[in-house]
Amino acid sequence: xxxxxxxxxxxxxxxxxxxxxxxxxxxxxxxxxxxxxxxxxxxxxxxxxxxxxxxxxxxxxxxxxxxxxxxxxxxxxxxxxxxxxxxxxxxxxxxxxxxxxxxxxxxxxxxxxxxxxxxxxxxxxxxxxxxxxxxxxxxxx
Numbered sequence: 001x002x003x004x005x006x007x008x009x010x011x012x013x014x015x016x017x018x019x020x021x022x023x024x025x026x027x028x029x030x031x032x033x034x035x036x037x038x039x040x041x042x043x044x045x046x047x048x049x050x051x052x053x054x055x056x057x058x059x060x061x062x063x064x065x066x067x068x069x070x071x072x073x074x075x076x077x078x079x080x081x082x083x084x085x086x087x088x089x090x091x092x093x094x095x096x097x098x099x100x101x102x103x104x105x106x107x108x109x110x111x112x113x114x115x116x117x118x119x120x121x122x123x124x125x126x127x128x129x130x131x132x133x134x135x136x137x138x139x140x141x
Contacts, residue, residue: 003092003093003094004035004036004038004039004093005036005095006032006033006036006095006120007031007032008031008035008036009029009030009031009035010029010030010031010035010038010039011027011028011029011030012027012028012029012030012038013038013042017042033120033127036093036095037127040093040129041129043062043063043064043089044064044066044089044129044131045064046062046063046064046065047063047064047065047067047068048061048062048063048064048065048068049061049063049065050062050063051063060092064085064086064089064131065085066082066085066112066114066131066132066133067133069081069082069112069133070133072112074107074112078112079105079107079112082105082112082114083103083105083114086103086114086116086131087101087103090116090118094121095120095121096118096119096120096121097118097119097120097121097122100117100118100119101116101117101118101119102116102117103115103116111132111133111134112132112133113130113131113132114130114131114132115128115129115130115131116128116129116130116131117129
């Protein structure tokens with residue numbers, strides 16, 4: 001699997017994963033920070049092994065696979081597993097400063113919620129994500 005980098009360009013996808021057309025009917029594109037943030041959002045929504053062409057395992061596999069925790073008991077062990085899963089997936093992106101990644105996990109109404117803050121290497125801008133077993137949101141913070 002190729003990790004989307006800081007300088008990559010990709011087709012812009014809407015919140016439903018569908019390509020966005022420009023005024024000429026061509027595909028809009030995303031690049032720079034918007035590109036890797038889009039990829040991060042898509043990977044967070046994807047389960048490990050969900051892509052038919054992906055054969056990697058563990059942290060190298062595409063997809064956070066948070067659905068694995070949908071019916072898990074709420075305890076310290078499960079929360080630690082979620083933190084390690086997310087941390088491992090983020091570590092593939094070398095442009096993110098792993099030392100500045102912060103996770104805050106809580107459990108509400110049967111759903112795990114992991115508020116994640118990441119920063120790029122040598123930058124102060126924060127990018128916030130809310131990962132849940134229901135949906136994912138990535139925004140500038």
